Amino acid sequence: MDVTRELAKYLVSSSLKEVPEGVRHEARRAILNYVGCAIGGSRQEAVEIAARVLGPYSGPGTSSVLGRGERVDPLQASFLNGISSHILEYCDTTPKNYNHPSSPMASALCAYASTTVVAGPAFLHAFILGFEAQTRIANATYPAHYNAGWHTTGTAGVFGAAVGMGRLLKLDLQQMIWTIGLAATQSAGLREMFGSMAKAFHPGRSAQSGYLAALLAQGGFTSGVYGLEGPRGFAAVLSTAYDLDKVTRNLGVEFELPYNTYKPFPSGIVIHPTIDGCIQLQKEFQLTAAVIASVRLRVAPLVLDLCNKKRITSGLEGKFSVYHAAAIGLVRGKGGIAEFTDEAVNHPDIRRVRELVEAVGDPTIAEDAVAIEVVLTDGRRIAKRVEHAIGNLARPMTDTELEEKFRDQAGRVLPMSQVNEVIGMCWKIDKLEDVRRLISAACVA
Amino acid sequence: MDVTRELAKYLVSSSLKEVPEGVRHEARRAILNYVGCAIGGSRQEAVEIAARVLGPYSGPGTSSVLGRGERVDPLQASFLNGISSHILEYCDTTPKNYNHPSSPMASALCAYASTTVVAGPAFLHAFILGFEAQTRIANATYPAHYNAGWHTTGTAGVFGAAVGMGRLLKLDLQQMIWTIGLAATQSAGLREMFGSMAKAFHPGRSAQSGYLAALLAQGGFTSGVYGLEGPRGFAAVLSTAYDLDKVTRNLGVEFELPYNTYKPFPSGIVIHPTIDGCIQLQKEFQLTAAVIASVRLRVAPLVLDLCNKKRITSGLEGKFSVYHAAAIGLVRGKGGIAEFTDEAVNHPDIRRVRELVEAVGDPTIAEDAVAIEVVLTDGRRIAKRVEHAIGNLARPMTDTELEEKFRDQAGRVLPMSQVNEVIGMCWKIDKLEDVRRLISAACVA
Numbered sequence: 001m002d003v004t005r006e007l008a009k010y011l012v013s014s015s016l017k018e019v020p021e022g023v024r025h026e027a028r029r030a031i032l033n034y035v036g037c038a039i040g041g042s043r044q045e046a047v048e049i050a051a052r053v054l055g056p057y058s059g060p061g062t063s064s065v066l067g068r069g070e071r072v073d074p075l076q077a078s079f080l081n082g083i084s085s086h087i088l089e090y091c092d093t094t095p096k097n098y099n100h101p102s103s104p105m106a107s108a109l110c111a112y113a114s115t116t117v118v119a120g121p122a123f124l125h126a127f128i129l130g131f132e133a134q135t136r137i138a139n140a141t142y143p144a145h146y147n148a149g150w151h152t153t154g155t156a157g158v159f160g161a162a163v164g165m166g167r168l169l170k171l172d173l174q175q176m177i178w179t180i181g182l183a184a185t186q187s188a189g190l191r192e193m194f195g196s197m198a199k200a201f202h203p204g205r206s207a208q209s210g211y212l213a214a215l216l217a218q219g220g221f222t223s224g225v226y227g228l229e230g231p232r233g234f235a236a237v238l239s240t241a242y243d244l245d246k247v248t249r250n251l252g253v254e255f256e257l258p259y260n261t262y263k264p265f266p267s268g269i270v271i272h273p274t275i276d277g278c279i280q281l282q283k284e285f286q287l288t289a290a291v292i293a294s295v296r297l298r299v300a301p302l303v304l305d306l307c308n309k310k311r312i313t314s315g316l317e318g319k320f321s322v323y324h325a326a327a328i329g330l331v332r333g334k335g336g337i338a339e340f341t342d343e344a345v346n347h348p349d350i351r352r353v354r355e356l357v358e359a360v361g362d363p364t365i366a367e368d369a370v371a372i373e374v375v376l377t378d379g380r381r382i383a384k385r386v387e388h389a390i391g392n393l394a395r396p397m398t399d400t401e402l403e404e405k406f407r408d409q410a411g412r413v414l415p416m417s418q419v420n421e422v423i424g425m426c427w428k429i430d431k432l433e434d435v436r437r438l439i440s441a442a443c444v445a
Numbered sequence: 446m447d448v449t450r451e452l453a454k455y456l457v458s459s460s461l462k463e464v465p466e467g468v469r470h471e472a473r474r475a476i477l478n479y480v481g482c483a484i485g486g487s488r489q490e491a492v493e494i495a496a497r498v499l500g501p502y503s504g505p506g507t508s509s510v511l512g513r514g515e516r517v518d519p520l521q522a523s524f525l526n527g528i529s530s531h532i533l534e535y536c537d538t539t540p541k542n543y544n545h546p547s548s549p550m551a552s553a554l555c556a557y558a559s560t561t562v563v564a565g566p567a568f569l570h571a572f573i574l575g576f577e578a579q580t581r582i583a584n585a586t587y588p589a590h591y592n593a594g595w596h597t598t599g600t601a602g603v604f605g606a607a608v609g610m611g612r613l614l615k616l617d618l619q620q621m622i623w624t625i626g627l628a629a630t631q632s633a634g635l636r637e638m639f640g641s642m643a644k645a646f647h648p649g650r651s652a653q654s655g656y657l658a659a660l661l662a663q664g665g666f667t668s669g670v671y672g673l674e675g676p677r678g679f680a681a682v683l684s685t686a687y688d689l690d691k692v693t694r695n696l697g698v699e700f701e702l703p704y705n706t707y708k709p710f711p712s713g714i715v716i717h718p719t720i721d722g723c724i725q726l727q728k729e730f731q732l733t734a735a736v737i738a739s740v741r742l743r744v745a746p747l748v749l750d751l752c753n754k755k756r757i758t759s760g761l762e763g764k765f766s767v768y769h770a771a772a773i774g775l776v777r778g779k780g781g782i783a784e785f786t787d788e789a790v791n792h793p794d795i796r797r798v799r800e801l802v803e804a805v806g807d808p809t810i811a812e813d814a815v816a817i818e819v820v821l822t823d824g825r826r827i828a829k830r831v832e833h834a835i836g837n838l839a840r841p842m843t844d845t846e847l848e849e850k851f852r853d854q855a856g857r858v859l860p861m862s863q864v865n866e867v868i869g870m871c872w873k874i875d876k877l878e879d880v881r882r883l884i885s886a887a888c889v890a
Contacts, residue, residue, distance in 0.1 A: 056505070148682055185646065190672075191677035192669040192675040198668035202630065219498035
């Protein structure tokens with residue numbers, strides 16, 4: 001079975017009117033969330049460094065960077081959009097495979113759409129196709145690929161960016177096959193980078209690499225034609241087990257977008273149940289740092305695999321510490337952007353409570369659940385069990401909550417009138433004649 | 446053991462005077478071979494496409510591309526140098542790990558050295574350090590990493606480019622550690638791409654990615670600090686077995702450069718014994734296509750793993766066909782650039798003889814050996830056994846042969862007076878006050 005060819009065939013022949021409205025609306029939600037994250041993260045240190053270092057290497061500035069003012073070439077804009085949309089750890093997540101699909105893909109599409117006229121429906125369709133392709137590829141190799149240590153947002157993300165761009169560039173079948181091959185052979189990103197700027201580098205570089213793949217394929221740059229399924233192709237080399245049927249089965253009939261979720265807390269998603277439960281406890285018992293004597297968490301084993309650092313000094317590390325997650329929930333009763341800064345991580349109250357937290361892996365606890373026990377200084381024991389963390393598919397963020405999240409992030413960067421204008425355009429993106437209107441509104445004038 | 450830190454320590458503290466002259470001379474040979482390959486391949490279709498497609502995205506043209514006339518930004522120059530220096534399959538090869546180390550690394554160093562003043566000794570030293578680092582990393586993960594389907598020239602090459610650039614940029618220890626991390630997390634390249642332009646894309650992208658890693662690290666962009674040895678780091682994720690002690694053992698005392706080899710034929714190295722032996726037979730018996738009735742090869746099993754395509758139509762595929770290798774040796778008595786063109790692959794005589802070739806894998810045949818039996822139309826049987834193919838460590842190319850190879854390639858692109866000038870400067874590169882002199886002479890004025 002020619003998986004790469006089958007997928008490419010669908011990508012070049014699909015039409016937007018075959019996509020159900022429910023899927024389109026989920027795509028609008030994902031785009032809204034993406035744009036908010038990209039604006040919200042656009043002034044973070046990692047973005048500032050990358051923009052400063054790479055500015056002198058930019059080609060003609062035909063492209064805008066979301067949330068920012070400079071004009072750079074679209075490959076560089078893809079890269080910067082990718083970093084900024086991921087750096088706050090506020091991305092969307094597909095729980096089937098722990099991928100953050102919008103960041104790498106939409107970062108390329110937005111960079112392109114700021115250089116030329118892209119009609120709203122074409123943009124939405126490319127987004128949907130890029131989402132489906134990368135999610136199916138991630139599903140096909142999950143969990144072996146992820147468990148091996150790959151950061152799927154890098155490794156699968158490059159496919160989303162490549163084929164989304166391929167669709168916008170109107171590639172033919174042969175070119176789309178090469179695009180997939182050129183994406184496969186750039187697929188990279190190690191989970192070892194979690195807690196450093198290099199994590200957000202992954203969707204940045206994947207966005208740029210996917211864009212590059214589509215450009216080169218359009219120009220006739222050839223690749224192997226079995227990029228996904230070949231004996232030395234993506235699946236065989238990057239995963240010890242896989243089911244490539246998941247890439248092609250019911251393409252265009254079943255969609256993955258309805259299984260997308262949005263992070264309510266800017267941190268690694270597996271610590272969300274802990275934040276959620278600790279916030280509930282703080283509110284219920286009006287907790288303060290001073291009254292907490294000890295904290296015991298029972299968490300899914302994956303949580304300790306990913307987020308087991310207690311001695312931390314930076315906000316980026318805090319996003320991957322289940323101990324920090326418990327501390328901010330119990331001490332501050334919230335888990336917003338301010339709770340994952342260097343300041344919060346080094347705050348004496350939070351640091352003290354963090355040190356009081358113990359976490360044990362328990363295979364009977366699901367990955368979106370947690371059991372929390374707190375002993376207070378007066379000897380009382382209080383407890384909370386979360387079965388499905390907020391933001392999960394069982395408790396999805398509403399459209400209104402997504403708008404609030406958008407305003408909370410983007411309002412730190414752009415005037416609120418501009419922020420509201422962007423939100424409005426995201427909801428009706430497929431009515432826009434030129435997506436540049438949205439991108440311009442999402443940047444510093 | 447902190448492998449990444451140990452390696453980085455050596456890289457930032459090593460001095461050229463501790464490097465034995467024999468190692469330095471081998472580096473000069475590798476640079477000579479590299480520059481010849483980069484000039485020789487600079488007009489190939491893959492390079493033309495990449496230059497045409499990416500030209501509009503180039504930053505200010507501060508950098509030259511070897512063998513060519515345009516000025517582009519150094520990241521793009523790294524990319525184009527990487528493609529051109531690999532596309533003819535004429536690279537150097539480290540037989541311990543089947544890596545082609547100079548192409549990804551020197552492509553970045555030459556791009557940088559054309560933008561600013563780099564003194565010859567600094568260039569030579571950065572080249573030696575980049576060579577050692579990537580070769581040790583490739584040794585540490587060979588053969589599991591290679592056998593899994595990774596193209597080491599991409600996956601290890603990015604480390605060479607990153608640390609070589611890191612040295613030229615005079616990074617401190619922390620920055621060098623981040624550079625290694627940023628290289629690790631970009632490590633990519635699938636053997637599935639062999640026979641297409643995407644194979645030469647690997648050293649191109651690795652050169653560019655390594656350059657990028659060093660620039661970002663210099664600017665303070667952080668990465669995980671256990672890029673090589675961490676539980677989700679390069680070795681654990683990209684190789685099922687490894688010995689990281691090979692990265693750090695006797696650093697600065699033992700060198701890998703003396704184990705480098707140079708390809709006498711522009712093709713996959715594992716078919717060199719077949720080309721060598723068939724050329725010998727052709728010369729000995731004055732063979733022509735018409736007198737050949739059948740050909741039987743006994744080859745190392747790896748040869749069939751890599752080069753088992755008989756039905757081919759392009760020169761790039763010919764470079765990875767043991768059948769084509771036998772045919773050109775027997776029919777033309779040579780295996781130069783002209784024997785791996787589309788024309789040669791589709792020539793009726795060569796096609797006919799190619800179809801007469803059978804190849805069997807035989808574990809008793811070493812990877813640099815072959816046993817050839819040819820039946821002639823008059824019924825005679827002739828045979829040749831090659832124990833060590835020409836170009837191998839046991840039969841290394843001499844300095845003079847390397848010069849001839851250089852002239853044969855570069856003379857197709859640049860005037861011979863210029864070619865000879867470049868050869869002269871490669872031999873005395875560590876006497877140059879500014880390596881730009883060499884790079885300028887290796888480009889179209």
